[in-house]
Amino acid sequence: MDLEELREEIRDIDREIVEQIAQRTYVADSIAAVKRERGLPTTDESQEQAVMERAGENAEQFDVDANLVKAIFRLLIELNKVEQRESR
């Protein structure tokens, strides 16, 4: 494989990552609606902990750095919270 082909592969993966982030954010919008109905706060610490733990486990399974993957998930959670607060 040459460099251009490999970069094309990365470009496609990058697009898929952004698509998945968008989907995660859309689900967060639905969660925001349920929380609004039930009078629940935006932040759920125990759920965040579960998400972070799962991220670490998945990282280990795929042999990537768990701390870096967790840092990405921390940002994804923050993104959702901004989105949820804006839709309230």
Ligand SMILES: O=C(O)C(=O)C[C@]1(C(=O)O)C=C[C@@H](O)C=C1
């Ligand atoms: O599961 C929820 O309640 C969500 O709002 C989603 C989410 C997440 O991004 O994973 C975001 C904020 C909460 O504090 C916990 C988890």
